[in-house]
Amino acid sequence: MSKFGCTCGNVIFDITDNLPFKACLLRNEVENAFWEEVHDEFEALIEAVESGEKAEIANTFGESSPLAKAMGGLERRLYGIHALRTSYVYECADCGRLWVQKAAGNQFVSYVPEEGGYQAILSATSGDSESLDCE
Numbered sequence: 118m119s120k121f122g123c124t125c126g127n128v129i130f131d132i133t134d135n136l137p138f139k140a141c142l143l144r145n146e147v148e149n150a151f152w153e154e155v156h157d158e159f160e161a162l163i164e165a166v167e168s169g170e171k172a173e174i175a176n177t178f179g180e181s182s183p184l185a186k187a188m189g190g191l192e193r194r195l196y197g198i199h200a201l202r203t204s205y206v207y208e209c210a211d212c213g214r215l216w217v218q219k220a221a222g223n224q225f226v227s228y229v230p231e232e233g234g235y236q237a238i239l240s241a242t243s244g245d246s247e248s249l250d251c252e
């Protein structure tokens with residue numbers, strides 16, 4: 118998604134990296150599967166490296182220059198797992214509405230903050246502002 122319109126009329130653009138109003142959501146129900154898949158990818162690479170089978174490494178993780186390409190292949194595979202298992206969340210910079218992507222498809226559901234307005238809750242520095250602690 119490159120952009121979509123918020124209910125308040127603001128247009129949310131997603132055309133670059135490091136957005137303070139965007140985050141990924143990893144649902145608890147798939148968290149174990151996510152980490153198992155990450156583990157499996159590392160395990161497969163370690164087994165291939167330990168076997169010394171350059172052809173196996175190249176076949177599974179990428180061709181030529183086995184280890185360097187394998188790391189690139191591993192990164193792409195982990196990115197794929199992350200993309201499959203997470204959903205996006207956007208915070209409207211005008212009204213503070215959270216837009217949460219449903220688990221399947223590209224549909225979003227919105228949630229309005231009780232206090233209203235942009236809270237930068239998805240920003241890496243969101244803990245710097247006054248907020249309720251989760252216990």
Ligand SMILES: [Zn+2]
Nearest residue numbers: 123125209212
């Ligand atoms: Zn809005």
